[in-house]
Amino acid sequence: xxxxxxxKQEAYEANMQLPELGLVLFTFGNASxxxxxxxxxxxxxxxxxxxxxKAEDIVILDYDxxxxxxxxxxxxxxxxxxxxxxxxxKIGGIVHTHSTYGTxxxxxxxxxxxMGTTHADHLTVDIPCAPPMSDEMIKGNYEHETGFxxxxxxxNRNLSYEEVEMVLLGNHAPFTWGKTVNKAVYNxxxxxxxxxxxxxxxxxxxxxxxxxxxxxxxxxxxxxxxxSYYGQE
Amino acid sequence: xxxxxxxKQEAYEANMQLPELGLVLFTFGNASxxxxxxxxxxxxxxxxxxxxxKAEDIVILDYDxxxxxxxxxxxxxxxxxxxxxxxxxKIGGIVHTHSTYGTxxxxxxxxxxxMGTTHADHLTVDIPCAPPMSDEMIKGNYEHETGFxxxxxxxNRNLSYEEVEMVLLGNHAPFTWGKTVNKAVYNxxxxxxxxxxxxxxxxxxxxxxxxxxxxxxxxxxxxxxxxSYYGQE
Amino acid sequence: xxxxxxxKQEAYEANMQLPELGLVLFTFGNASxxxxxxxxxxxxxxxxxxxxxKAEDIVILDYDxxxxxxxxxxxxxxxxxxxxxxxxxKIGGIVHTHSTYGTxxxxxxxxxxxMGTTHADHLTVDIPCAPPMSDEMIKGNYEHETGFxxxxxxxNRNLSYEEVEMVLLGNHAPFTWGKTVNKAVYNxxxxxxxxxxxxxxxxxxxxxxxxxxxxxxxxxxxxxxxxSYYGQE
Amino acid sequence: xxxxxxxKQEAYEANMQLPELGLVLFTFGNASxxxxxxxxxxxxxxxxxxxxxKAEDIVILDYDxxxxxxxxxxxxxxxxxxxxxxxxxKIGGIVHTHSTYGTxxxxxxxxxxxMGTTHADHLTVDIPCAPPMSDEMIKGNYEHETGFxxxxxxxNRNLSYEEVEMVLLGNHAPFTWGKTVNKAVYNxxxxxxxxxxxxxxxxxxxxxxxxxxxxxxxxxxxxxxxxSYYGQE
Numbered sequence: 001x002x003x004x005x006x007x008k009q010e011a012y013e014a015n016m017q018l019p020e021l022g023l024v025l026f027t028f029g030n031a032s033x034x035x036x037x038x039x040x041x042x043x044x045x046x047x048x049x050x051x052x053x054k055a056e057d058i059v060i061l062d063y064d065x066x067x068x069x070x071x072x073x074x075x076x077x078x079x080x081x082x083x084x085x086x087x088x089x090k091i092g093g094i095v096h097t098h099s100t101y102g103t104x105x106x107x108x109x110x111x112x113x114x115m116g117t118t119h120a121d122h123l124t125v126d127i128p129c130a131p132p133m134s135d136e137m138i139k140g141n142y143e144h145e146t147g148f149x150x151x152x153x154x155x156n157r158n159l160s161y162e163e164v165e166m167v168l169l170g171n172h173a174p175f176t177w178g179k180t181v182n183k184a185v186y187n188x189x190x191x192x193x194x195x196x197x198x199x200x201x202x203x204x205x206x207x208x209x210x211x212x213x214x215x216x217x218x219x220x221x222x223x224x225x226x227x228s229y230y231g232q233e
Numbered sequence: 234x235x236x237x238x239x240x241k242q243e244a245y246e247a248n249m250q251l252p253e254l255g256l257v258l259f260t261f262g263n264a265s266x267x268x269x270x271x272x273x274x275x276x277x278x279x280x281x282x283x284x285x286x287k288a289e290d291i292v293i294l295d296y297d298x299x300x301x302x303x304x305x306x307x308x309x310x311x312x313x314x315x316x317x318x319x320x321x322x323k324i325g326g327i328v329h330t331h332s333t334y335g336t337x338x339x340x341x342x343x344x345x346x347x348m349g350t351t352h353a354d355h356l357t358v359d360i361p362c363a364p365p366m367s368d369e370m371i372k373g374n375y376e377h378e379t380g381f382x383x384x385x386x387x388x389n390r391n392l393s394y395e396e397v398e399m400v401l402l403g404n405h406a407p408f409t410w411g412k413t414v415n416k417a418v419y420n421x422x423x424x425x426x427x428x429x430x431x432x433x434x435x436x437x438x439x440x441x442x443x444x445x446x447x448x449x450x451x452x453x454x455x456x457x458x459x460x461s462y463y464g465q466e
Numbered sequence: 467x468x469x470x471x472x473x474k475q476e477a478y479e480a481n482m483q484l485p486e487l488g489l490v491l492f493t494f495g496n497a498s499x500x501x502x503x504x505x506x507x508x509x510x511x512x513x514x515x516x517x518x519x520k521a522e523d524i525v526i527l528d529y530d531x532x533x534x535x536x537x538x539x540x541x542x543x544x545x546x547x548x549x550x551x552x553x554x555x556k557i558g559g560i561v562h563t564h565s566t567y568g569t570x571x572x573x574x575x576x577x578x579x580x581m582g583t584t585h586a587d588h589l590t591v592d593i594p595c596a597p598p599m600s601d602e603m604i605k606g607n608y609e610h611e612t613g614f615x616x617x618x619x620x621x622n623r624n625l626s627y628e629e630v631e632m633v634l635l636g637n638h639a640p641f642t643w644g645k646t647v648n649k650a651v652y653n654x655x656x657x658x659x660x661x662x663x664x665x666x667x668x669x670x671x672x673x674x675x676x677x678x679x680x681x682x683x684x685x686x687x688x689x690x691x692x693x694s695y696y697g698q699e
Numbered sequence: 700x701x702x703x704x705x706x707k708q709e710a711y712e713a714n715m716q717l718p719e720l721g722l723v724l725f726t727f728g729n730a731s732x733x734x735x736x737x738x739x740x741x742x743x744x745x746x747x748x749x750x751x752x753k754a755e756d757i758v759i760l761d762y763d764x765x766x767x768x769x770x771x772x773x774x775x776x777x778x779x780x781x782x783x784x785x786x787x788x789k790i791g792g793i794v795h796t797h798s799t800y801g802t803x804x805x806x807x808x809x810x811x812x813x814m815g816t817t818h819a820d821h822l823t824v825d826i827p828c829a830p831p832m833s834d835e836m837i838k839g840n841y842e843h844e845t846g847f848x849x850x851x852x853x854x855n856r857n858l859s860y861e862e863v864e865m866v867l868l869g870n871h872a873p874f875t876w877g878k879t880v881n882k883a884v885y886n887x888x889x890x891x892x893x894x895x896x897x898x899x900x901x902x903x904x905x906x907x908x909x910x911x912x913x914x915x916x917x918x919x920x921x922x923x924x925x926x927s928y929y930g931q932e
Contacts, residue, residue, distance in 0.1 A: 025892050026885065028817065047930030076921055076929045098817045100892070104899030107815040108907045116340040117405045118261065118331045138913040142921075171910050172816045186259065193258050193333070199903055200337030204432055208341045211404050214371040222309055222375075230309045231280030349573040350638045351494065351564045419492065426491050426566070433570030437665055441574045444637050447604040455542055455608075463542045464513030582806040583871045584727065584797045652725065659724050659799070666803030670898055674807045677870050680837040688775055688841075696775045697746030 004042065004060045004069055007035050011042035012055035014181040018097060019050045021189050029097035030075040033181040034085050036092075039063060041085055045072035065144075076143065083147025084177065088161045093181025095188045098173040101195035102188075105129065106168040112194055114211050115201045119194045120219035121230075122165075126210075127191060128153060129168040150175060166191045237275065237293045237302055240268050244275035245288035247414040251330060252283045254422050262330035263308040266414040267318050269325075272296060274318055278305035298377075309376065316380025317410065321394045326414025328421045331406040334428035335421075338362065339401040345427055347444050348434045352427045353452035354463075355398075359443075360424060361386060362401040383408060399424045470508065470535055473501050474524035477508035480647040484563060485516045487655050495563035496541040499647040500551050502558075505529060507551055511538035531610075542609065549613025550643065554627045559647025561654045564639040567661035568654075571595065572634040578660055580677050581667045585660045586685035587696075588631075592676075593657060594623055595634040616641060632657045703741065703759045703768055706734050710741035711754035713880040717796060718749045720888050728796035729774040732880040733784050735791075738762060740784055744771035764843075775842065782846025783876065787860045792880025794887045797872040800894035801887075804828065805867040811893055813910050814900045818893045819918035820929075821864075825909075826890060827852055828867040849874060865890045 002008065014031040018024045027050070032043035042058045059070030063086040065079045075081075081094045105112050111126035112119075119127075130153035137145035150167055154160075165187050166176040176187035201208050223230040235241065247264040251257045260283070265276035275291045292303030296319040298312045308314075314327045338345050344359035345352075352360075363386035370378035383400055387393075398420050399409040409420035434441050456463040468474065480497040484490045493516070498509035508524045525536030531548040533540065541547075547560045571578050577592035578585075585593075596619035603611035616633055620626075631653050632642040642653035667674050689696040701707065713730040717723045726749070731742035741757045758769030762785040764778045774780075780793045804811050810825035811818075818826075829852035836844035849866055853859075864886050865875040875886035900907050922929040 025888060045931065046928075073928070073931055100895060101899065103815060103817060104896050104903060107896060107900035108904035110904055115404070116336060118336060132911060132914060135911075135913040138917050142917055171814070171914060189258060196333060197337050197340060199899065200334065200432065201340035203436065203902065204337060205341035205343055212365060212368075214368040215365060215404055218371050218375055229279075229306070232278065232306055348637070349569060351569060422491060426564075429566060430570050430573060433567065433665065434573035436669065437570060438574035438576055445598060445601075447601040448598060448637060451604050451608055462512075462539070465511065465539055581870070582802060584802060655724060659797075662799060663803050663806060666800065666898065667806035669902065670803060671807035671809055678831060678834075680834040681831060681870060684837050684841055695745075695772070698744065698772055 002056075002069060004035075004040070005055075007033060007040070007042045007060070008058035009055045010181060011044070011058045012053065014093060014095070014185050015044045015053060016050060017185045018095070018188070021185070023097045023099040023188055023192060024050070025098070029095070029099075030077055030081075031093065031095045031181055031185060032075075032078075032081045033093045034091065036089075040068050041081060043078055043081060044075050045070070046075050048072070077146075079141070079143035080146040080150075080175070083144060084150065084175075087147075087151055088177070090162055090179065091177045092179045093184040094175065094177045095181070095184040096173065096175050097188050097192075099188065099192040099195075101199060102168065102174040102191050103172075104199070105195050106170060106173050109170045112168070112191075112198050113202075114216060115198050115208060116211060117215060117219045118197060120211055120216045121223050122187070122190050122194075122220075123163065124216050124220045125159070125164060127166055127168060127194065128157060128159065128164070129170055132170040132172075146172075235289075235302060237268075237273070238288075240266060240273070240275045240293070241291035242288045243414060244277070244291045245286065247326065247328070247418050248277045248286060249283060250418045251328070251421070254418070256330045256332045256421055256425060257283070258331070262328070262332075263310055263314075264326065264328045264414055264418060265308075265311075265314045265318075266326045267324065269322075273301050274314060276311055276314060277308050278303070279308050281305070310379075312374070312376035313379040313383075313408070316377060317383065317408075320380075320384055321410070323395055323412065324410045325412045326417040327408065327410045328414070328417040329406065329408050330421050330425075332421065332425040332428075334432060335401065335407040335424050336405075337432070338428050339406050340404060342403045345401070345424075345431050346435075347449060348431050348441060349444060350448060350452045351430060353444055353449045354456050355420070355423050355427075355453075356396065357449050357453045358392065358397060360399055360401060360427065361390060361392065361397070362403050365403040365405075379405075468522075468535060470501075470506070470526045471521075473499060473506070473508045473526070475521045476647060477510070477524045478519065478521035480559065480561070480651050481510045481519060482516060483648075483651045484561070484654070487651070489563040489565045489654050489658060490516070491564070495561070495565075496543055496547075497559065497561045497647055497651060498541075498544075498547045499559045500557065502555075506534050507547060509544055509547060510541050511536070512541050514538070543612075545607070545609035546612040546616075546641070549610060550616065550641075553613075553617055554643070556628055556645065557643045558645045559650040560641065560643045561647070561650040562639065562641050563654050563658075565654065565658040565661075567665060568634065568640040568658050569638075570665070571661050572636060572639050575636045578634070578657075578664050579668075580682065581664050581674060582677060583681060583685045584663060586677055586682045587689050588653070588656050588660075588686075589629065590682050590686045591625070591630060593632055593634060593660065594619060594625065594630070595636050598636040598638075612638075701755075701768060703734075703739070704754075706732060706739070706741045706759070707757035708754045709880060710743070710757045711752065713792065713794070713884050714743045714752060715749060716884045717794070717887070720884070722796045722798045722887055722891060723749070724797070728794070728798075729776055729780075730792065730794045730880055730884060731774075731777075731780045732792045733790065735788075739767050740780060742777055742780060743774050744769070745774050747771070776845075778840070778842035779845040779849075779874070782843060783849065783874075786846075786850055787876070789861055789878065790876045791878045792883040793874065793876045794880070794883040795872065795874050796887050796891075798887065798891040798894075800898060801867065801873040801891050802871075803898070804894050805869060805872050808869045811867070811890075811897050812901075813915065814897050814907060815910060816914060816918045817896060819910055819915045820922050821886070821889050821893075821919075822862065823915050823919045824858065824863060826865055826867060826893065827856060827858065827863070828869055831869040831871075845871075
C-alpha cells in the first residue's frame with residue numbers, strides 16, 4: 001500500500017470540490033496539497049475528467065517536480081505548483097482554475113479592485129493581476145517560469161503570500177493558495193465571487209470608488225489577526 | 234432541554250433557506266428570529282458552514298447582544314441585529330446576505346431604482362442604499378454602529394421600516410427584515426431579483442424611466458393595505 | 467367529484483412547469499387553460515407557493531372572471547386572462563411570468579428585436595412591448611384594462627395573436643399564449659431566451675443589425691405553415 | 700435488429716449530453732455521428748424533446764441526406780451535417796446548438812476573439828463567424844447551402860477544419876465538430892465558455908488586447924501536436 005495514501009485522498013477530495021463549486025469546466029483546473037515533513041506534494045493527473053478521477057490516480061512529486069509515485073502524468077501546471085511550494089514555505093495547498101469571472105478579469109489584464117466588504121473580509125488589497133510573461137519565459141520552461149512570474153509579481157508589489165492568497169495571471173487565469181488545500185479551494189470561490197461583484201458594481205456605476213481604508217482594515221481584522229472575532233476559534 | 238428549542242429551530246430553518254435560494258456563498262449571511270415575549274432573539278453562530286449547522290448551535294441573545302444561551306460565538310453581525318430589534322419593535326426576523334446583485338448595487342453606492350411592478354409589488358420607493366459609515370463609527374463599536382447607520386438612514390429619508398423592509402449598506406451588502414423571519418428571507422430573495430432586473434433594464438436602456446406613481450400605488454395596494462386582493466387572506 | 471378535474475389537472479401541471487423552467491420566483495407567475503366547449507378556464511389560486519400547490523386548488527372561472535368553482539381566490543391577474551380568452555377565441559392557454567430578462571426588457575420599455583434565427587423560428591417580428599397604461603386605466607379596473615392594453619397594442623400594430631404569441635407589458639412583465647397551455651409555457655421560455663440573447667448581442671455589438679427578411683421568412687416557414695418541415699407532424 | 704444499433708446508441712448518448720451541459724433549450728440543437736466505413740451518419744430526429752428521445756428514434760442517412768433507416772423525420776439541419784461529412788472526410792461527429800453566449804456572438808456577427816489561454820488551449824485563431832448567407836442561398840436549398848457557407852468561410856480564411864473545429868454562423872448559432880462526436884460535444888461547451896469569457900473581458904476592459912502569439916503557440920502546443928504533454932496519451 002502507498003505510504004502517500006492519505007495525502008492522495010486529501011488531494012482527491014480537494015479536486016472534487018472544484019466542479020461542485022462550479023469553478024471548473026471539464027478538466028480546466030487542478031488542486032494540490034503538500035506534505036512538508038516529507039517534502040512532497042500530491043496533484044491531479046493531467047487531463048483526467050473529474051467524473052473518472054480516483055484517489056489512487058493522484059501523482060506525488062518533489063519540489064523540483066520529479067515524480068515520486070504515480071503511474072499517470074501529473075497536471076500540465078505541475079511545475080508552477082512546485083515552484084510555489086519551494087519558495088513559499090508556509091503554503092499547504094494550491095488551486096488553479098479557469099473560473100469564468102476570474103478568468104475574464106485575467107484576460108482583461110486588470111487587478112480586481114477592492115469594492116466592498118466581501119473582498120475586504122479576505123484581503124486588504126486589489127487581487128493582483130500579473131502581466132503576461134515575456135516571450136523568453138514563454139518559450140523556455142513555461143510552467144516553471146509561470147511560478148516565477150507569480151513570485152516576482154509579489155516581490156515587485158511588496159505583497160506577502162501569507163496575507164494575499166490569490167493572484168490572476170494575465171491572459172491566463174487565477175491561482176490561489178492557503179495554509180491548507182481547503183483554504184485554497186475556498187479562496188478560489190471567493191476570488192470568483194469578488195470578480196463577479198466587482199464587474200457588476202462597475203457596470204452599474206463606472207465611478208464607484210474603491211473601499212475606504214478604515215473599512216478595509218476593520219473587515220480584515222474581524223476575520224484575521226490577534227483581535228479577530230469571526231468564527232469559532 | 235432548552236426552553237428556546239422552538240426558537241432555535243425556527244432560526245435554523247430560516248438560515249437553511251439562504252443557501253437553497255442561492256443567496257449565500259459559504260458562510261456569507263445570517264438570519265435571526267426574535268421572541269418579543271421573552272425579549273430575546275436567536276441567531277446563527279459565526280463562521281459555521283450551512284452544511285454543518287445544527288439547530289442546537291443557534292445562539293440566544295438579548296437586545297443588548299448579551300448571550301443568554303449557547304456554547305458558540307454568535308454571528309459577527311449580531312450587534313446590528315440587536316440594535317434593529319431594540320429600536321424597531323414590530324420586526325420579527327432579520328436577514329443579512331452578500332447576495333451577488335444586491336451587493337453589487339451596495340458596492341456601486343446606488344439606490345436600486347423602482348423600475349417595474351415586480352419591485353412595486355413589495356415597496357413603493359427605491360431600495361435605499363445607506364452611505365458607508367464615518368471613520369469614527371467604523372473604528373468604534375462597528376456592528377453596533379451599523380445598526381444605527383440603518384436607523385438613521387430611515388430617519389433621514391423619512392421611511393417607515395414597516396413599509397420598507399430592506400436596505401443596502403453602502404460598500405457592504407443587503408439587510409432585510411419583516412414581521413416574521415420567513416418574510417425577511419423572502420425579502421432577501423426579492424431584493425436580489427429586483428437588483429438583477431434593474432441592472433439589466435438600465436443596461437438595455439440607460440434612459441429607462443422609473444415606474445410612474447399610479448402604477449406604484451396600484452401594485453403596492455394590490456398586495457398590501459385594507460383593499461389588497463392578492464393571496465388568500 | 468368535480469366535473470372540472472381534468473381541466474384543473476392540466477392547469478396544475480402547466481403551472482408546475484414554470485418554476486422547473488426557472489421562469490418564476492416564489493409566486494410571481496401563473497398559467498391558465500381554457501375549456502372552450504364549456505366556456506370556462508382554470509387558473510392558479512393567488513399567492514400560493516408552487517411547492518404547496520395542489521391540483522384541487524385550481525380555480526374555475528367564466529370569461530367574465532366570475533368564479534364557477536373553487537374555494538380559493540384566483541390569481542390577481544385573472545381578469546387579464548379572462549379578457550384575452552373572451553376576445554381571442556383560438557387561444558387555449560395563457561402564461562404570465564416575471565422572468566428575469568423578459569421583465570428587464572419590459573422595464574426598459576423596449577421591443578425585443580429579432581436578432582437571429584432562434585427568434586425567427588418562433589415569430590417574424592420583434593416581440594412587442596406595449597406601453598405602460600394610462601393613469602385612468604390603472605386607477606380603474608386595472609387587470610381588466612391590462613387585457614385591453616394587450617388587445618389594443620395588437621390592433622394598433624396590426625399583429626395577429628395567432629402568429630405572435632407573446633407580448634411584454636411595459637414596466638410590468640411578459641404574457642404569452644398558444645393553442646394549448648403547453649405551447650404558452652413553451653413560449654414563455656422562448657421569450658426569456660430570446661430576451662437574454664438579444665441583450666447580449668447588443669452588448670457585444672451595439673450596431674448589430676436586425677435579422678434580414680429572407681432569413682426571417684425562411685426560418686419561420688421551416689417551423690410553421692403549409693411547407694413546414696420541422697418536427698414529426 | 701438494426702445493423703446500426705451501436706451507431707444510433709452513440710448518437711443518442713451524444714445528443715443527451717447537450718441538455719446536461721446546459722447547451723440546449725427544448726429541442727434547439729442536434730448531434731450526429733458518422734460511420735465512415737459504411738458511408739452513413741446518425742442524427743437526432745426533428746423536434747423530439749430530449750426527455751422523450753430514445754436511441755431507436757435516431758435516423759440513419761447517407762452523405763446526400765437520403766434516409767437509409769428510421770421511421771422519423773431527421774433534424775431540420777440534417778443537410779448541413781451531410782455537406783460537412785461529405786467534404787470534410789476526417790470529421791467523426793458534428794454538433795449544432797443555440798447555446799446562449801455563442802449565439803449572442805453569432806447574432807452580433809462578430810468573431811469571438813482569442814483573449815486567453817482557455818481559448819488557446821483549443822485553437823490558435825479567433826472563432827470565425829461566417830457572414831449571413833445571400834438571399835439566393837437562403838431561398839434555395841437552405842440547409843444544404845448552410846454547409847457550403849461554412850466550407851467557403853474556411854476556404855476564404857485559409858483555415859483547416861482539423862485545426863479549427865468550430866464556427867459561428869452569422870445571425871444563427873454555433874456548429875462544432877471533431878474526430879469523434881464526443882469531441883464535437885466537448886467543443887460546443889468550450890465555444891460557449893470562450894464566448895462568455897470574451898464577452899466579459901471586453902465588458903471589463905474594452906481595450907483588452909488579443910492573446911500574444913507566443914502564448915497562443917505555447918498553449919496550443921501543450922495540448923496538440925508532436926510535443927504535446929497534456930493528458931495521458
